[in-house]
Amino acid sequence: MDARSSSAPLVHALSFDIEDWFHIVEVAAVDNPEEWPALSARSSLVERYTELILEICDEAKVRATFYILGWIAERHPQLVAQIAGAGHEIGTHSFWHRKVYEMDEETFARDIRDSIDAIRAAAPDIEVRTFRAPSFSITEGCEWAFDVLMDLGIAYDASLFPARRGHGGYACPRGPHVVRTPRGRSLPELPMSVMDLGPRRVCYSGGGYLRLLPLWLIERGIRQEARAGRPTVVYLHPRDFAPDCPRVPMPPHRRFKCYVGTHTTAVKLRRLLARHAFAPCSAVVRASETQGA
Numbered sequence: 001m002d003a004r005s006s007s008a009p010l011v012h013a014l015s016f017d018i019e020d021w022f023h024i025v026e027v028a029a030v031d032n033p034e035e036w037p038a039l040s041a042r043s044s045l046v047e048r049y050t051e052l053i054l055e056i057c058d059e060a061k062v063r064a065t066f067y068i069l070g071w072i073a074e075r076h077p078q079l080v081a082q083i084a085g086a087g088h089e090i091g092t093h094s095f096w097h098r099k100v101y102e103m104d105e106e107t108f109a110r111d112i113r114d115s116i117d118a119i120r121a122a123a124p125d126i127e128v129r130t131f132r133a134p135s136f137s138i139t140e141g142c143e144w145a146f147d148v149l150m151d152l153g154i155a156y157d158a159s160l161f162p163a164r165r166g167h168g169g170y171a172c173p174r175g176p177h178v179v180r181t182p183r184g185r186s187l188p189e190l191p192m193s194v195m196d197l198g199p200r201r202v203c204y205s206g207g208g209y210l211r212l213l214p215l216w217l218i219e220r221g222i223r224q225e226a227r228a229g230r231p232t233v234v235y236l237h238p239r240d241f242a243p244d245c246p247r248v249p250m251p252p253h254r255r256f257k258c259y260v261g262t263h264t265t266a267v268k269l270r271r272l273l274a275r276h277a278f279a280p281c282s283a284v285v286r287a288s289e290t291q292g293a
């Protein structure tokens with residue numbers, strides 16, 4: 001699927017992973033789910049900053065895909081209903097925010113089923129048709145996850161990261177494409193965007209990368225991918241907008257990655273939405289399928 005065959009302006013994918021400030025992988029201070037209710041009571045940022053995200057989207061008159069953690073949907077059902085009521089696409093980000101490569105098929109299936117059930121309990125009229133793995137953790141050897149997702153009604157995936165990273169990475173084409181599952185089925189995939197920066201592939205348009213990088217370099221990545229006919233995928237979390245995010249003990253490099261640039265996120269996002277066309281992930285996937293037909 002190659003967008004270069006179309007003369008229409010390239011539309012990019014806007015997405016948000018809806019989780020709270022303590023849903024950070026491999027940080028011992030917050031890795032026990034039994035302690036999450038207490039952490040949430042101490043300071044829950046998810047409602048306040050998701051409402052800011054909704055406000056920014058409304059200002060720009062753009063719709064996005066919200067990948068919601070089942071744990072959040074169960075405890076903040078009104079937030080799910082608010083997102084759905086604003087006309088955004090809703091997908092699942094799993095229930096427990098566990099890395100896929102640390103689960104077996106049965107555990108993964110139960111996790112995704114529970115997350116879908118929690119989301120649909122909060123917003124009964126919506127269909128959950130897309131998934132993004134925590135930490136982009138579908139890695140080589142986890143292709144069985146694609147069949148599990150399809151069995152549960154997922155129509156397209158957004159879990160692959162086509163470069164090396166701390167929690168894996170997956171060698172796949174850049175831009176929207178189709179993956180072949182172990183059982184021989186086809187599943188549309190919308191991987192995270194990466195750019196060539198010297199000899200390396202680096203992410204530029206999501207999470208800590210978007211917070212850290214200057215806007216001119218983010219724009220360079222968007223232009224570079226657009227010249228190849230590939231849309232950019234933006235992803236952010238509520239905590240990316242939160243300068244008041246609580247701090248917990250973690251290694252210095254993780255602390256830097258988790259907290260740098262939170263005061264710049266809203267400004268950068270507003271400028272990107274003003275300069276480029278964005279749509280939910282499903283619209284970008286459909287456009288690629290049409291252009292590749």
